Amino acid sequence: MADLLPRSLPRRIGLLTGGGDCPGLNAVIRAFTRTARGRHGVVVVGIEDGFEGLLEGRMRELDYNEVAGLIGEGGTVLGTTNKGDPWHFPVTAADGTVEIHDVSARMLARLREAALDALVVVGGDGSMHIAQRFVALGVPVVGVPKTIDNDLSATDTTFGFDTAVSIVSEAIDRLTTTASSHHRVMVIEVMGRYAGWIALAGGMAGAADTILIPEVPFGWESVFRHVRQRALRGRRFSIVCVAEGTKLPDGGEVLRGIDRRRTDAKQLGGVGAVIARQIEEATGLETRVTVLGHLQRGGTPTAYDRLLATRFGVAAADAACRGDSGVMVALRGTDIVTVSIADAISTLRTVPPDHPWVHAARAVGTRFGDEPVPTGDAADRGDDARGADPAR
Structure with a gap:
């Protein structure tokens, strides 16, 4: 398809943040604006509330004053939404029902009306899928990977992940003191729809006793047995860290609702409560x-996320201003590179069951709920598959 926007070097670039908010978004906005304006002399147009703001024409030019001091601020000064997919756009009818419309043509018209030469999309997997569809229509697009879930392929990590892991590990530290004082089992449910990176890294850093993630199917008895064995050995508390997308042993997901306004309508949540209830009923603890x-x-954002977001913002500005399209900036080793958006969204980056972090966690005694349960004489002796449970 012919390009719908001019392909000469851009002079006006639209910048939007899509999907859930994330620590480091403002650092990207700051770095992108300062680099595009200062190094390339390009006008940066901030689009409010993601693709929804693009449809409604809510835009404003960004200057040095507006982005000053943003590097350490959470959230996004541009606003964001996870309900603005142009090909799955929710419209509330007069009777209150929600209808799904394709408004992509209207969004393309808005791009032309705003005289934008290119579009920079800061977002996760969903936003990158939308970005790729715009590329297919001839719109020059550069992507910046953003997701605390760390589940985008083609980049070693995404900004926001380090901050989320730090928050989880600190929360586990705090809950551990309560759990040990009251001799309780504490189940901590964290984010991670289809990838368990936050639960894995946060659980390891917080010394969780059991980590449950979508990629490693677990069994009830394995979880119960570990909790019981800790209690029998004098460890009168346990910490279980579970990703919200972890499936139950019967393969079922725990949902808190369905939201048709979103491209992925499932609203995950509640698996922690289910697991906690089962543990208490089975163990009496x-x-x-x-x-x-x-x-x-x-x-x-953490210092690491501020640095990574800044590097991503600079690289995205350079790529967009030199006329690149259909690419996403990414971290490879210690370098920031550009990769194909199509490659980045080809598959979710999930936790391999044999990942080095999983091996390390198992080595220090962390359980994943997939350990074999001893039977017969071994069960009668209370033997564990890997010997005595070490102190945390």
Whole structure:
């Protein structure tokens, strides 16, 4: 298809943030604006509230004053939404029902009306899928990977992940003191729809006793046995860290609702409560659940995320201003490179069951709920598959 926007070097570039908020978004906005304006002399047009703002024409030029001091601020000054997919756009009818429309043609018209030469999309897997569809229509697009879930392929990591892991590990530290004082089992539910990176890294850093993630199917008895064995050995508390997308042993997902306004309508949540209830009923041990939820998204980014977001913003500005399209900036080793958006969204980056982090966690005694349960004489002796449970 012929390009719908001019392909000469861009002079006006639209910048939007899509999907859930994430620590480091403002650092990207700051770095992109300062680089595009200062190094390339390009006008940066901030699009409010993601693709929804693009449809409604809510845009404003960004200058040095507006992005000053943003590097350490959480959230996004441009606003964002996860309900603005142009090909799956929710419209509320007069009777209150939600209808799904294709408004992509209207969004393309808005791009032309705003005289934007290119579009930079800062977002996760869903936003990158939308970006790729715009590329197919001839719109010059550069992507910046953003997701605390760390599930985008083609980049070693995404900004926001380090902050989320830090929040989870600190929460586990705090909950551990309560769990040990009251001799309870504490189940901590964290984000991770289809990838368990946050639960794995946060659980390891917080010394969780059991980590449950979508990529490693677990069995009830394995989880129960580990909790019981810890209690019998004098470890009168246990910490279980579970990703929200972890499936139950029967393969079922735990949902808190369905939202048709979103491209991925499933609203995950509640698996922690199910697991806590099962543990208490099976072991007789008092069990509580804490859902960290949006705490993992909020607040100031870590120093690592500020640095990575800044490097991504600079690289995205350079790529967009030299006329690149259909690419996403990415971290490879210590280098920031550009990769194909199509490659980045070809598959989700999930946790391989044999990942080095999983091996390390197992080596220090962390369980994943997939350990074999001893039977016969071994079960009668209380033997564990890997010997005595070490102290945390």
